Amino acid sequence: MRKLILATVFILGSFSIQAQDKLNKNAKYEIEVNGNCESCQSKIQKAAFSVSGVKSATWSVETHKLALILNEEKANILDVKKAVAKAGYDTDEVKATKENYNKLPGCCQYERK
Numbered sequence: 001m002r003k004l005i006l007a008t009v010f011i012l013g014s015f016s017i018q019a020q021d022k023l024n025k026n027a028k029y030e031i032e033v034n035g036n037c038e039s040c041q042s043k044i045q046k047a048a049f050s051v052s053g054v055k056s057a058t059w060s061v062e063t064h065k066l067a068l069i070l071n072e073e074k075a076n077i078l079d080v081k082k083a084v085a086k087a088g089y090d091t092d093e094v095k096a097t098k099e100n101y102n103k104l105p106g107c108c109q110y111e112r113k
Contacts, residue, residue, distance in 0.1 A: 023072035026055070031081065033059060033066045034090045034110045043108070047087035051075045066091075 033044055041059045044066060048057035053074025059066045068080060081094040088100040090112065101109065 025071045025073060027070055027072045029068045029070070029077050029080075031066050031068070031077065032064055032092045033084055034064060034112070035059065035061070035108065036110050037061060037107050039105065040089065040108045040110075043087050043104075044084055044089055047083045047089070048080050051079050051083050054080060 035041065035044055038061060041061055044059040045057045048054050048059075048066060048068060051070075053071040054068060055071060056069040057066060057080075066080075066084070068077070070077070070080065078093070081091040084091055085094040085096045086100060088096045088102075088104040088108070090096050090101075090110075101112065
């Protein structure tokens with residue numbers, strides 16, 4: 001009987017641990033992305049949407065913030081930052097290569113730090 005009780009407690013405990021490990025399907029993030037204009041806005045948002053799991057991506061020309069909603073079961077924020085950097089734009093954590101930055105049109109070449 002005692003073994004049965006211990007087994008039941010163990011099984012219930014593992015279910016509760018699994019429930020806590022579930023990732024958010026509508027995680028909200030805001031990251032800084034360098035850029036200048038509406039052309040940048042289009043490219044940055046397109047790069048973000050290229051990542052599977054991104055549900056919403058809106059970049060503000062004024063604040064240089066990219067607001068995201070993503071399904072963490074399919075992607076993570078680092079995936080989005082890498083995609084944006086690959087498009088030529090620096091994020092707070094991942095910088096675009098010089099090669100990708102130089103592919104941007106003149107109006108989109110922001111001052112790099």
